[in-house]
Amino acid sequence: MPAKKTTKRAGAKKSAAKTKVPRAKGKALHFVVQKHAASHLHFDFRLELDGVMKSWAVPKGPSLDPSVKRLAMEVEDHPISYNTFEGTIPQGEYGGGTVMLWDRGTYEAEDGGGVESLREGYRDGDLKITLRGKRLQGSWVLVRMNRPGRPQWLLIKHADEYADPSRDIVAEVTTSVASQQ
Secondary structure: OOOOOOOOOOOOOOOOOOOOOOOOOOOOOEEEEEEEEOOEEEEEEEEEEEEEEEEEEEEOOOOOOOEEEEEEEEEEEEHHHHHHHEEEEEEOOOOEEEEEEEEEEEEEEOOOOOOHHHHHHHHHHHEEEEEEOOOOEEEEEEOOOOOOOOOOOOOOOEEOOOOOOOHHHHHOOOOOOOOOO
């Protein structure tokens, strides 16, 4: 794993408080969103499932606007330990560049069906989840598109109390959830 190194980031506005998303009983599954300044800036969206982090590269990052569908390119699974990585991957190595922990928290199947429901949603290409992160909350869906080549999905915020079409959260929030920098 690359040596940890961070760079200072500009501050961000605080968002309005919302009600807590209820949590199901059982083992909490984790998610992380890493802002990754590699050859192209993108956001790595990762969901813990079956001992790995299922991973997607989201070029424009998540949107709180339910009318916005963000491309999410499925990439290789990552180890669970990658949940805490923030630092610099040396140039010339795969993914070389700065990685910042942009958001993290727990998640579950939107229908409360547990891991089986998540596996089914992933397999069927219609993965409905509820996030309980520092920045991303509420109901989301990853929908796989039927296209040749590497799997392409859409990351979409559902219309719920956490949806906010007036906010561009990736432009507004530029600090690390780990270091606050």
